[in-house]
Amino acid sequence: MSELYNKCMIIQKTLFLWIIFLFDLKSLYSINLVKHFKELGYLEICDKNHGTEKFDFLYANFEKFIEFLQTNRAWEQKLYSAKERFIRSKDRNYYSTDFFGFYDESKKKGRDQISFYYSIHFHEFICSNYPEFNKIPEIVSFFETCFEIQKPYRNIFTEVATELGLETIFSSKYNHPPILLKIIKYLPSYVATSPHYDGTAFSLFLDSTDNQSLLLSSYKSLLTINDFYSPIRKFSRLLNQNSILLIPGIFLREFSIYPTPHIVAQNDKTRYATIAFAMRPNYTPQKNEFSLLPNFNIE
Numbered sequence: 001m002s003e004l005y006n007k008c009m010i011i012q013k014t015l016f017l018w019i020i021f022l023f024d025l026k027s028l029y030s031i032n033l034v035k036h037f038k039e040l041g042y043l044e045i046c047d048k049n050h051g052t053e054k055f056d057f058l059y060a061n062f063e064k065f066i067e068f069l070q071t072n073r074a075w076e077q078k079l080y081s082a083k084e085r086f087i088r089s090k091d092r093n094y095y096s097t098d099f100f101g102f103y104d105e106s107k108k109k110g111r112d113q114i115s116f117y118y119s120i121h122f123h124e125f126i127c128s129n130y131p132e133f134n135k136i137p138e139i140v141s142f143f144e145t146c147f148e149i150q151k152p153y154r155n156i157f158t159e160v161a162t163e164l165g166l167e168t169i170f171s172s173k174y175n176h177p178p179i180l181l182k183i184i185k186y187l188p189s190y191v192a193t194s195p196h197y198d199g200t201a202f203s204l205f206l207d208s209t210d211n212q213s214l215l216l217s218s219y220k221s222l223l224t225i226n227d228f229y230s231p232i233r234k235f236s237r238l239l240n241q242n243s244i245l246l247i248p249g250i251f252l253r254e255f256s257i258y259p260t261p262h263i264v265a266q267n268d269k270t271r272y273a274t275i276a277f278a279m280r281p282n283y284t285p286q287k288n289e290f291s292l293l294p295n296f297n298i299e
């Protein structure tokens with residue numbers, strides 16, 4: 001009887017030690033990640049999901065998509081109407097934003113960029129409500145490439161949120177984080193003005209044709225131009241791997257995680273970039289004051 005009791009006690013103690021050990025590991029990792037964001041402002045991850053080929057294919061498709069919409073303004077208008085309808089649907093709340101679709105700011109002074117905000121629900125909404133879009137190869141291939149690209153990043157966002165003990169921020173009926181994929185083309189005339197904070201939980205800089213132009217700073221109460229730097233990458237843009245950077249956005253303030261300010265510096269060349277934004281389902285952003293950001297456009 002006493003032997004059985006002793007065995008039970010040993011099992012109980014071992015289990016207890018394991019629980020303590022696992023808890024410690026988890027807290028240690030969480031502390032490190034929070035510390036990491038505080039010190040550097042970003043976390044670099046080696047992405048083995050997509051390499052150069054996939055992103056260059058995306059940019060080539062984006063070019064065809066842009067050309068189609070710029071030469072067929074009626075389709076651009078139709079896409080805009082689809083977006084307007086989508087942001088009145090229930091699925092809009094899953095993303096807690098109104099940014100979807102095509103933004104042609106190529107003629108807008110001070111912007112000089114063209115971007116597209118893709119999400120799987122917006123894609124599905126278009127396919128089911130606007131079947132005529134399915135007949136346009138430039139639209140179909142661009143959307144399908146976006147779909148393929150965004151797929152693997154759900155896991156990264158879930159893992160990081162879990163490590164920080166924030167897994168509930170993504171709770172929804174869909175059981176995965178809402179992802180907005182932004183594809184952007186900066187024109188050679190683009191001029192950097194002021195850094196910004198992202199209206200996201202996390203932003204993941206997936207790829208760009210010029211990493212050097214992305215400047216960021218860890219969060220500080222007083223920020224100057226000199227605080228912004230281009231992170232030195234451990235991994236490079238290769239056929240089967242890519243260096244991706246994860247930064248916190250403004251939606252984590254209630255957990256004392258501050259956003260990383262960043263800016264794309266001008267380089268007088270065309271620059272393509274892809275970013276995955278993790279949003280927060282059914283979230284109303286709180287009014288928060290963050291540190292003032294310096295002006296880069298000093299004449």
Ligand SMILES: [Fe+2]
Pocket residue numbers: 196197198262
């Ligand atoms: Fe940003």
